[in-house]
Amino acid sequence: MFFEGAEKKLEILVKNKDLLRNLNGSSFWEELVNKCDAEILSKVSNDKLTAFLLSESSLFVWEDKILMLTCGQTKLINSAHFFINKIGVENIEGLFFQRKNEIRSHLQPTDFIKDAETLNDLITGEAIRLGKMHSHHTQIFYSTTPYATKEGDFTSELLMYDMDSEVIKFLTDENLKKEQIRKFFRINLLFKDYEIDDFVFNPYGYSLNGIKEDKYFTIHVTPQETSPYISFETNIKNIEGVLNQLTEICRPFSFDILTFSTEDAIKSEFNFGQNYMKAIHMKDRLNTGHNVQFFYYNRKMEVPEKAFRFQKFI
Amino acid sequence: MFFEGAEKKLEILVKNKDLLRNLNGSSFWEELVNKCDAEILSKVSNDKLTAFLLSESSLFVWEDKILMLTCGQTKLINSAHFFINKIGVENIEGLFFQRKNEIRSHLQPTDFIKDAETLNDLITGEAIRLGKMHSHHTQIFYSTTPYATKEGDFTSELLMYDMDSEVIKFLTDENLKKEQIRKFFRINLLFKDYEIDDFVFNPYGYSLNGIKEDKYFTIHVTPQETSPYISFETNIKNIEGVLNQLTEICRPFSFDILTFSTEDAIKSEFNFGQNYMKAIHMKDRLNTGHNVQFFYYNRKMEVPEKAFRFQKFI
Numbered sequence: 001m002f003f004e005g006a007e008k009k010l011e012i013l014v015k016n017k018d019l020l021r022n023l024n025g026s027s028f029w030e031e032l033v034n035k036c037d038a039e040i041l042s043k044v045s046n047d048k049l050t051a052f053l054l055s056e057s058s059l060f061v062w063e064d065k066i067l068m069l070t071c072g073q074t075k076l077i078n079s080a081h082f083f084i085n086k087i088g089v090e091n092i093e094g095l096f097f098q099r100k101n102e103i104r105s106h107l108q109p110t111d112f113i114k115d116a117e118t119l120n121d122l123i124t125g126e127a128i129r130l131g132k133m134h135s136h137h138t139q140i141f142y143s144t145t146p147y148a149t150k151e152g153d154f155t156s157e158l159l160m161y162d163m164d165s166e167v168i169k170f171l172t173d174e175n176l177k178k179e180q181i182r183k184f185f186r187i188n189l190l191f192k193d194y195e196i197d198d199f200v201f202n203p204y205g206y207s208l209n210g211i212k213e214d215k216y217f218t219i220h221v222t223p224q225e226t227s228p229y230i231s232f233e234t235n236i237k238n239i240e241g242v243l244n245q246l247t248e249i250c251r252p253f254s255f256d257i258l259t260f261s262t263e264d265a266i267k268s269e270f271n272f273g274q275n276y277m278k279a280i281h282m283k284d285r286l287n288t289g290h291n292v293q294f295f296y297y298n299r300k301m302e303v304p305e306k307a308f309r310f311q312k313f314i
Numbered sequence: 315m316f317f318e319g320a321e322k323k324l325e326i327l328v329k330n331k332d333l334l335r336n337l338n339g340s341s342f343w344e345e346l347v348n349k350c351d352a353e354i355l356s357k358v359s360n361d362k363l364t365a366f367l368l369s370e371s372s373l374f375v376w377e378d379k380i381l382m383l384t385c386g387q388t389k390l391i392n393s394a395h396f397f398i399n400k401i402g403v404e405n406i407e408g409l410f411f412q413r414k415n416e417i418r419s420h421l422q423p424t425d426f427i428k429d430a431e432t433l434n435d436l437i438t439g440e441a442i443r444l445g446k447m448h449s450h451h452t453q454i455f456y457s458t459t460p461y462a463t464k465e466g467d468f469t470s471e472l473l474m475y476d477m478d479s480e481v482i483k484f485l486t487d488e489n490l491k492k493e494q495i496r497k498f499f500r501i502n503l504l505f506k507d508y509e510i511d512d513f514v515f516n517p518y519g520y521s522l523n524g525i526k527e528d529k530y531f532t533i534h535v536t537p538q539e540t541s542p543y544i545s546f547e548t549n550i551k552n553i554e555g556v557l558n559q560l561t562e563i564c565r566p567f568s569f570d571i572l573t574f575s576t577e578d579a580i581k582s583e584f585n586f587g588q589n590y591m592k593a594i595h596m597k598d599r600l601n602t603g604h605n606v607q608f609f610y611y612n613r614k615m616e617v618p619e620k621a622f623r624f625q626k627f628i
Contacts (some may be wrong), residue, residue, distance in 0.1 A: 113624075127624040132567055133541050134475030135449070135612070161448030227447045253446050277591060283618035292621070298449070298612070304597035307606070310427075310441040 006100045007057060007220070007231055008076040010068045012083060013093040013147070017063045024050075028086065033059060035082040036074040044197040044211055051209040051216060053197050058209050058218045064093075069233065071220065077115040081122075089122050093147045094288060100138040100159065100256075101131075116141035130282045130294035136161075136256050138294065144287040153290070155260045158232040158243050160252035163223075167251050171223035174203045181206050181221075185249060190242050191217060240270055247272060254279075257295040275299055320414045321371060321534070321545055322390040324382040326397060327407040327461070331377045338364075342400065347373060349396040350388040358511040358525055365523040365530060367511050372523050372532045378407075383547065385534065391429040395436075403436050407461045408602060414452040414473065414570075415445075430455035444596045444608035450475075450570050452608065458601040467604070469574045472546040472557050474566035477537075481565050485537035488517045495520050495535075499563060504556050505531060554584055561586060568593075571609040589613055 014020060023029070029052060033040050039055040052059040057069040066083070070076045080097060097119055099112040116127045116139075123143045131137025136159075163171075170176075170184065178198050182188065187196065187210070194210035194217070201207070206221040217234035230250050236242070247255060257270065280296035328334060337343070343366060347354050353369040366373040371383040380397070384390045394411060411433055413426040430441045430453075437457045445451025477485075484490075484498065492512050496502065501510065501524070508524035508531070515521070520535040531548035544564050550556070561569060571584065594610035 116624075128621040129624070130621050132476045133622075134543065135568055162446045229448065254449055277593075278615070279591075279593060279612045281615055281618040282621055284621040293618070294621075298593045301592070301595055304595040304607070307442040307444050307596055307598040307608075308447075310430075310443070 006229065007069045007071045008074065009096070009098040010076055010080050010083075011065065011094075011096040011098075012080075012087075013065045013095075014087055015091050015093045019087055019091055020061060020063060020066070029059065029061070032068075032079050032082055036070055036076045036079040038070055038074050041199055041207075042197055044195050044209065046195065046211060046213065048214040049211050049216060051197060051211045051218075053199055053207055053209050057207060057220055060209075060211075060216050060218075062214060067216075069218065069220070069231075071222070075110065077110055077118060080115075080119065084122055092123065092143070094145075095119065095123055095125070095141075095143040097141045098138055101136060112139045112141075126287065128284070128286075130258065130284070130292065131256070131280055131296060135280060136254070136296045138256070138258060140292075142286060142288060146287065146289075149262045149289040152237070153235075153260075153262045154237050155233065155235050156239050156243070157258040158246055158255060159258070160230045160232075160247065160250045160255040161228070162253035163228050163230065164251035164253075167249075168223055168225055168228050171206070171221055171228075172204045172225065176200060176204065176206075182208075185219060186245065190245060243270065244272060247276075252299070254296065254298045257293075257297075259293045260290045262289055262291070270295065270297075272297055320543065321383045321385045322388065323410070323412040324390055324394050324397075325379065325408075325410040325412075326394075326401075327379045327409075328401055329405050329407045333401055333405055334375060334377060334380070343373065343375070346382075346393050346396055350384055350390045350393040352384055352388050355513055355521075356511055358509050358523065360509065360525060360527065362528040363525050363530060365511060365525045365532075367513055367521055367523050371521065371534055374523075374525075374530050374532075376528060381530075383532065383534070383545075385536070389424065391424055391432060394429075394433065398436055406437065406457070408459075409433065409437055409439070409455075409457040411455045412452055415450060426453045426455075440601065442598070442600075444572065444598075444606065445570070445594055445610060449594060450568070450610045452570070452572060454606075456600060456602060460601065460603075463576045463603040466551070467549075467574070467576045468551050469547065469549050470553050470557070471572040472560055472569060473572070474544045474546075474561065474564045474569040475542070476567035477542050477544065478565035478567075481563075482537055482539055482542050485520070485535055485542075486518050486539065490514060490518065490520075492520075496522075499533060500559065504559060557584065558586060561590075566613070568610065568612045571607075571611075573607045574604045576603055576605070584609065584611075586611055 030040055033054055041053045043052045050061045056072045056074045060067040119141055124145060125141050125143045127141045129137050129139045178200055191210050194212045196210050198208035204223055208219040210217045215236050220231045222229045232246055276297040276299055279298045282294040284292050286292055344354055347368055355367045355369060357364060357366045364375045370386045370388050374381040433455055438459060439455050439457045441455045443451050443453045492514055505524050508526045510524050512522040518537055522533040524531045529550050534545045536543045546560055590611040590613055593612045596608040598606050600606055
């Protein structure tokens with residue numbers, strides 16, 4: 001029953017808008033997704049953005065950018081190479097490839113360093129780690145060739161781990177319906193007027209894409225008791241209140257927040273009340289002009305907990 | 315330059331003291347160590363205890379017990395099966411097999427669950443996890459058949475991660491001598507009258523065994539900048555002061571403490587001053603009659619740090 005929830009993430013900007021436009025309606029997006037051993041389940045679309053829900057996470061396509069998140073044992077690096085070959089390396093404006101620390105990395109076909117090496121053979125870049133090696137961290141390879149970053153370019157990720165047992169119990173109910181999960185996450189309240197595309201996996205697990213104009217948010221739930229994990233990502237700005245509510249809803253033992261922004265306007269601190277303490281905070285500026293911040297919060301544990309007992313060997 | 319410092323640990327108690335006594339002088343210990351792809355480098359011995367320094371960590375042999383610690387990509391599970399087959403499962407009084415969360419588990423030949431399953435086929439036991447799946451943790455398979463635990467049976471482990479850059483710089487100096495490292499760890503001050511056996515690895519890395527009567531302590535240093543790690547383990551009692559001093563010497567970003575004891579006399583709290591905060595505390599009682607505690611401390615980070623930049627792809 002183990003499933004590696006930790007996402008790999010690929011973001012590629014292209015120089016010429018026609019390149020991606022011309023691919024619409026072709027089998028390209030299906031091929032791109034298949035290259036990493038995932039499948040397209042469904043899609044929603046508007047003038048600015050197409051969002052594909054995948055068997056392992058999500059793909060978003062703007063007129064000049066793609067964003068692909070995949071989890072499990074997917075080989076996202078293969079999709080990256082497929083895309084670069086198809087578009088031509090000379091048409092790539094910028095690239096980010098990100099992997100967070102995985103729980104069972106021995107089940108992964110490659111590791112971050114190997115992936116970064118194969119990208120660096122094509123595109124000059126740098127590899128960094130945010131967080132600590134022996135704690136929560138994420139590793140990023142990114143292209144260092146300068147380009148004009150868009151004003152207002154903003155991304156934030158909220159990665160929640162080891163949720164409260166009641167939350168896990170609810171999310172592992174095999175009869176859960178979409179509507180119940182949307183209500184649980186207060187989707188209609190927190191994300192008004194977004195077009196929603198979501199899927200409940202068998203026996204459990206949940207993925208959601210929401211889009212409105214060029215804005216997206218996505219939620220992926222891996223509730224398995226052995227490694228419970230929920231991720232949220234968005235390019236909506238002023239998101240602190242939503243992040244706060246999501247941590248209240250999900251009650252994780254620990255969570256990470258990762259933000260990328262071309263502006264200096266990101267709050268350097270979040271306020272998660274008296275329940276959590278900030279264990280790690282890293283802040284840096286990339287050669288692309290992005291400010292990046294990484295936070296790791298841990299619930300305060302006033303009373304010692306009992307050991308986790310494996311019910312069977314899984 | 316990556317080296318997996320995280321130890322695997324095997325402790326086996328036998329019913330009949332002659333069983334281990336009769337093996338002294340034979341090639342058995344060498345074979346046992348070779349089974350997990352390690353080698354014996356040297357040994358020290360007294361009436362009660364023999365300590366072998368290994369190419370990957372340590373083996374301790376008492377008249378009725380063995381304790382084996384190995385790191386890197388060693389297959390300690392193979393040594394466990396070799397020992398059980400040689401001694402006979404009917405002569406095993408108790409068994410503990412422990413693996414902590416590894417940094418690059420994809421480089422490991424097996425994982426904890428697989429190892430525990432193969433042991434459970436021979437010996438009735440239980441598997442537990444101390445710590446959180448998505449944070450520092452250690453997993454233990456132990457035999458649940460009751461036996462008379464010895465009074466005063468006490469073990470403590472201190473596992474230190476991501477040491478201060480000055481400490482790493484010192485420990486990765488390729489010209490370091492044993493004497494300098496002993497002085498750095500204040501061995502003579504903290505462990506009076508212990509017989510010491512230590513080894514400096516090439517280009518760096520350090521292992522030490524110390525014994526006095528039936529007491530041991532052992533230190534293993536993996537200073538590689540990509541995953542710096544220092545472990546300390548001992549059966550010396552009233553060890554809080556020593557643990558405190560070791561954290562002051564090594565200045566880790568985070569550390570775990572794990573204690574096993576048949577008594578209730580272990581302090582439930584350590585005092586690590588104002589520099590660290592307690593992130594996890596777990597406490598339980600095993601069927602063997604041992605109390606077990608797990609603590610995870612994290613340095614307070616007042617000012618955000620910069621990202622870690624990979625100098626080259628390793």
